[in-house]
Amino acid sequence: MKKVRSICQDCHCQCGVIVHKNDDGIVEVKGDPDHPENEGFICIKGRTSPKFATHPDRVKHPLKKIKDKSEEKWEKISWNEALDDISKKLTRVKKQYGIKSIAFEHGTGTRPSMIATSLLANALGTPNVVSTDLHICYAPSLIAEDLTYGQSIMMEKGPDYENSDCIMVWGANPLIAHPTKGNEIIKAIRKGGKLIVVDPRETQLASKADLWLQVRPGTDDALALGMINYIVEEELYDDKFVEKWCYGFNKLKERAREFPPAKVEKITWIPEDEIKEAAEEYAKAQSAVLNHRVAIEHNINSVQTDRALAILIALTGNVDKKGGNIFTELPEGYISLADLLGENRKFRLDEDVEKDRIGAEKFPLASGPKAPLPFVNAILLINAMDKGYPYPIKATICSGGNPVVNCQNTKKVINALKKLDLFVVIDFFLTPTAEMADYVLPAATWLERERHADAPYMNFISTAKRVKNPPSECWDDIKISIELAKKIPWANREYLPWDDVEEYNKWRIKEMDLTFEELKEKGYLTVPRKYEKYKTDGFDTPTGKIELSSTILKKYGYDPLPNFKEPPESPESTPELTKEYPYILITGGRYIEYYHSMGRQIDELRKRVPDPEVEIHPETAEELDIERGEWVGIETPRIENKKVKMKAKLTSIIHPKVIHARHAWWLPEAPGPEHGVLDHNINLIISDDSPRDQIVGSVPDRGTLCKVYKL
Ligand code: SF4
Incomplete structure (x- = not known):
């Protein structure tokens, strides 16, 4: 039996x-204790990854769609033919519509598709790199924390859980x-740390909390402002820290006065006493950390909600201190994702080209040349494909994204993709998105690639070894970008200068004191935690301080202070509509079994979670005469004449007025090309329309109205 140390990439x-393997293949994947x-x-995702990699339905060769009069079918072609064809078609689109009409789209997590698509886009000269979901995942936090601190402070490695007295x-x-972080939190509370959880559902973590605040979906901004109010009015804040390191305290104090806890109770459904207790616990702890994730980004006020949370950290002086939220660092000399794609990226197009990125004018802090991680909002891309606004998108290469499943307003996405002259998808399986492509290129899984494993919010890098060769002709995404650039005569190879993946891997550590082979042997490299770095480095904001009142937001014409926005459809904002659609819909709670739309082919996972589920409180189910396990219909007001069918899961972890529908469902076994998306995917009834977040364009995936009924 041979053992290979590697890094799982079945989530982020x-x-x-x-990985234990013998001559017949992989026997077992175990966690590395070191x-x-x-x-x-x-x-379980990591344990079953060999089944994913060897699944019989996996795409193993480049495929070309052949369109006869009556039917469409896939034909296996060589890489050479695929890349030649794609190169010629991109050239034609460029000649006819201009380079901006070519876009690249990437998904999240499991492959280097974000880097691969961005570098190839640069080489071709188009500014249009689209993320399927950044507008509702990570970008709002990144922008908010960048505006407030000049860098990120709340992502996974930011909170110093193990040394903290209070974890919110x-x-x-x-x-x-993010189970590795969940495990750290459990360890910390076993050592005596207090745990506060804010969530509309009594999640696994909430059930272990000292205090669980069951917030009304879409009102986290009001809750954070209520806590700021209490901390300021009761003088629980760290006055010395605030005076020395923060900008705009008096303005913030004025704004927070509008949110006394009694008023916030009415907005959020959380009793006033609990709001005060949470604020007091958090502010009075010797050290406290705050961690949030995407749920608070799924609304129309995502950046300001994130800002309010970031401000709580500053007010209580829990910045970059032991047991607080710290600024993470990667090993010196390492060329990170941020160095490749962030604000000070190594490869960038002329500013005039970047100004022409779709959305640069509408969302300058998300899509403009100076954005911390510029990207095109997927909703705007779909509009450009569909309506040609602000200009037409005619060709798209989509790597590791699955927009038909994961973008809001599924029908519109499908119609828009049909209008492309060229659609290329790089993926493992024929997903509902891949089914719409002209070409599908087969990607390699983490077991089949050699790579650097890092994230901008970690304090270590790892090197993942290849465990097995890819089946047939599956390629690393970086290799696909390099080889396609070689085929396109007008591609600027300065943006993609490597000859192969090996050269690229070596380049990323060329300024470090070790070789890729040495790093591979070492496995990982950690940067020891350092505290209070701001005392020497300051804060990278215009005032050099933590900006409670943001000078950048003011300059761009936004409210410089965090504020509250009632969701566009809710019992408060649309009481008449609420009579017909009486429940608040949230989506997107995770399963341990699936990473977004992945894994539905794997029997072992599917046995555990076989069907799309909607969580309904037992009292609500009784009122609606819905039985456990029964198929129900869900409708929302903004997408008319469409319903999603899910199986009822009755659970009292949820408020009787709130419904939680699982996301990213498609059924590989259902007939293509849609594979059940038009029946079971919640995005079918989530609107992509305005109002959206003003700064980043996020939409209310959580906190819109719905009705539910027995089918
Ligand atoms: S948590 Fe993510 S990275 Fe870790 S084993 Fe599971 S899928 Fe793999």
Whole structure:
């Protein structure tokens, strides 16, 4: 039996693993007890990754869609033919519509598709790199924390859980969505740390909390402002820290006065006493951390909600201190994702070209040349494909994204994709998105690639070894970008200068004191935590301080202070509509079994979670005459004449007025090309329309109205 140390990439945790293999193939994948991220932990996705990699339905060759009069079918072609064809078609689109009409789209987590698509887009000269979901995942936090601190402070490695006396987790369920962090939190509370959880559902973590605040979906901004109010009015804030390091305290104090806890109780449904107790626990703790995730970004006020949370950290002086939220660092000399794609990226197009990025004018802090991680909002891309606004998108290469499943307003996405002259998808399986492509290119899984494993919010890098060769002709995404650039005569190879993946991997550590081979042997490299770095480095904001009142937001014409926005449809804002649609819909709670739309082919996972589920409180189910396990219909007011069918899961972890529908469902076994998306995917009834968040364009995936009924 041979053992290979590697890094699982079936979600963004990047756990160290030891893969046991013999001559017949992989026998077992175990957690690596020595790896700093997971210390031996492994989840079921990681354990079943060999089944994913060897699944018979996996795409193993480049495919070309042949369109006869009556039918469409897939034909296997060589890489050479695929890349030649794609190169010629991109050239034609460029000549006819201009380079901006070519876009690249990437998904999240499991492959280097974000880097691969961005570098190839640069080489071709188009500014249009689209993320399927950044507008509702990560970008709002990144922008908010960048505006406030000049860098990120709340993402996974930011909170110093192990040394903390109080942990406040807001809109996140790390035991399921980021289990390595969830495990750290459990260890910390066993040592005596207090746990406060803010969530509309009594999640696994909430059930272990000292205090669980069951917030009304979409009102986290009001809750944070209520806590700021109480901390300021009761003088629980760290006055010395605020005076020395923060800008705009008096303005913030004025704004927070509008949110006394009694008023916030009415907005959020959380009793006033609980709001005060949470604020007091958090502010009075010797050290406290605050961690949030995407739930608070799924509304129309995501950046300001994130800002309010970021401000709580500053007010209580829990900045970059032991047991607080710290600024993470990667090893010196390492060329990180941020160095490749962030504000000071190594490769960038002329500013005039970047100004022409779709959305640069509408969302300058998300899509403009100076954005911390510029990207095109997927909703605006779909509009450009569909309506040609602000200009037409005619060709798209989509790598690791699955927009038909994961973008809001599924029908519109499908119609828009049909209007493309060229659609290329790089993926593992024929997903509902891949089914719409002209070409499908087969991607390699983490077991089949050699790579650097990092994330901008980690304090270590790892090197993942290849465990097995890819089946047939599956390629690393970086290799696909390099080889396609070689085929396109007008591609500027300065943006993609490597000859192969090996050269690229070596380049990323060329300024470090070790070789890729040495790093591979070492496995990982950690940067020891350093505290209070701001005392020498300051804060990278215009005032050099933590900006409670943001000078940048003011300059761009936005409200410089965090504020509250009632969701556009809610019992408060649309009481008449609420009579017909009486429940608040939330989506997107994670399963440990699936990473977004992945894994539905794997029997072992599917046995555990076979069907799309909607969580309904038992009292609500009784009123609606809905039985456990029964198929129900869900409708929302903004997408007319469409319903999603899900199986009722009755559970009292949810408020009787709130319904939680699982996201990213498609059924590989159902007939293509849609594979059940038009029946079971919640995005079918989530609107992409305005109002959206003013700064980043997020939409209310959580906190819109719905009705539910027996089918
Ligand atoms: S949490 Fe699971 S899927 Fe994610 S990296 Fe770790 S083992 Fe892999």
